[in-house]
Amino acid sequence: MRGSFSRVVRRQAVKACLTAMLLGAMLVPARAWAAEPLRLCADPANLPFSSDQAAKPGLYVEIGRAIAAALGRPSETVWSLSYFGKRNLRETLLAGQCDIAVGLPDEADFMGPRVIFTKPILSLGYALLVPPKTPVLRLDDLAGRRVAVQFGSPPQSLLATRNDITGVTALSPEEAVQSIAAGKADAAFIWGPSAGYLNQSQLQGAWQVIPVSGPGMQWRAAIGLSRKQPALRDAVDAVLPGLSGTITTLAAAYGFPAGEPIKVGSAAAPGAVVLTTEDQPPPVAPSDAQSPDPKMVAEGKELFNGTCAHCHGPDAVVSERRINLRLLKHRYNDEMDQVFLFTVTHGRPAKGMPNWTGIFSEDDFTRILAFLKTIQQD
Ligand code: HEC
Numbered sequence: 001m002r003g004s005f006s007r008v009v010r011r012q013a014v015k016a017c018l019t020a021m022l023l024g025a026m027l028v029p030a031r032a033w034a035a036e037p038l039r040l041c042a043d044p045a046n047l048p049f050s051s052d053q054a055a056k057p058g059l060y061v062e063i064g065r066a067i068a069a070a071l072g073r074p075s076e077t078v079w080s081l082s083y084f085g086k087r088n089l090r091e092t093l094l095a096g097q098c099d100i101a102v103g104l105p106d107e108a109d110f111m112g113p114r115v116i117f118t119k120p121i122l123s124l125g126y127a128l129l130v131p132p133k134t135p136v137l138r139l140d141d142l143a144g145r146r147v148a149v150q151f152g153s154p155p156q157s158l159l160a161t162r163n164d165i166t167g168v169t170a171l172s173p174e175e176a177v178q179s180i181a182a183g184k185a186d187a188a189f190i191w192g193p194s195a196g197y198l199n200q201s202q203l204q205g206a207w208q209v210i211p212v213s214g215p216g217m218q219w220r221a222a223i224g225l226s227r228k229q230p231a232l233r234d235a236v237d238a239v240l241p242g243l244s245g246t247i248t249t250l251a252a253a254y255g256f257p258a259g260e261p262i263k264v265g266s267a268a269a270p271g272a273v274v275l276t277t278e279d280q281p282p283p284v285a286p287s288d289a290q291s292p293d294p295k296m297v298a299e300g301k302e303l304f305n306g307t308c309a310h311c312h313g314p315d316a317v318v319s320e321r322r323i324n325l326r327l328l329k330h331r332y333n334d335e336m337d338q339v340f341l342f343t344v345t346h347g348r349p350a351k352g353m354p355n356w357t358g359i360f361s362e363d364d365f366t367r368i369l370a371f372l373k374t375i376q377q378d
Pocket of ligand 1 (some may be wrong): 215304307308309310311312322323324325327328331339340343344348351352353354356368
């Protein structure tokens with residue numbers, strides 16, 4: 001009895017020992033992986049985003065470090081100049097030189113399927129930099145002023161459509177702020193993170209930085225990885241919700257614009273809208289069987305005329321058939337809703353249709369669709 005008992009015990013002990021050895025063999029590489037530094041791809045001279053200055057590493061480096069810490073891994077920064085954008089990413093991120101690139105635009109077609117993304121971490125965009133104590137609630141509040149814009153930027157195109165605001169062209173956000181200092185401009189309409197950073201570093205943080213939304217004005221930044229790293233991407237996605245407070249605090253510390261954005265579409269288009277509403281009274285009879293909520297339709301129309309009308313025509317009256325949104329029903333029939341929602345949330349970047357995710361809410365899209373349904377033609 002005893003003998004067999006101890007034999008059993010011994011056998012069990014041997015088994016446990018073997019199991020432990022096997023587990024140990026399996027755990028070693030896993031532990032080594034966990035301890036490996038998370039390598040951040042970053043530009044050494046791109047404040048407020050990243051910098052090799054120890055005292056001020058930049059928002060993206062700090063976010064990368066917070067992610068590494070949340071994953072229980074040390075971090076390491078792999079520096080490379082980002083001037084060449086995609087070429088730089090091909091040679092670093094995609095060549096396996098570093099693991100994550102914080103702050104890439106959250107667009108599936110950014111670099112094709114070779115780059116995969118986490119969930120968005122931040123909304124970035126253009127902003128107004130205006131003197132203290134100047135109330136600015138809409139673009140019209142800048143009427144009569146000289147506003148510095150960067151050459152070739154969406155704000156420059158937008159101001160070109162207004163004869164009440166003088167655009168002062170600059171080659172960089174720094175130059176825009178210099179033209180203010182030199183008395184050549186009263187305000188600037190520039191890339192928001194730069195506006196916030198220059199306000200902190202050159203204007204003692206005394207100016208107001210007001211984010212702006214509208215066509216081409218805002219987009220979302222995510223973290224990019226090589227498609228060979230789906231497990232790391234999922235691991236990062238899993239820790240991001242817990243870091244959202246940290247990210248907001250860090251963004252504020254680097255002066256990134258926060259708060260409710262001014263919608264420029266609604267300020268830029270009224271002239272055009274009034275004209276067409278005059279010669280085109282809004283259709284009363286809905287083309288749809290369900291009667292739409294008139295309030296929703298009116299709100300949808302306002303949103304549409306504020307933003308979409310720039311390309312699709314006020315009240316969706318436009319001569320070019322290809323972009324005529326009065327033909328959605330005719331074109332897609334029962335799939336109209338689906339095509340609409342997919343197109344507004346993905347855009348058709350190659351064709352010039354922006355992605356409106358993050359600029360409009362789902363409710364806004366529903367309202368715009370409700371409006372469009374009232375004006376469909378056969
Ligand atoms: C900068 C110009 C521009 C703006 C602003 C714009 N669009 Fe478009 N949109 C386009 C272009 C160009 C196309 C046509 C793409 C193509 O040829 O497939 C398009 C296509 C579309 C389509 C698909 C049409 C079809 O028949 O397949 C929808 C729906 C649409 N836009 C909705 C909107 C809405 C809603 C807004 C406002 C929130 C908007 N667009 C703002 C340029 C724009």
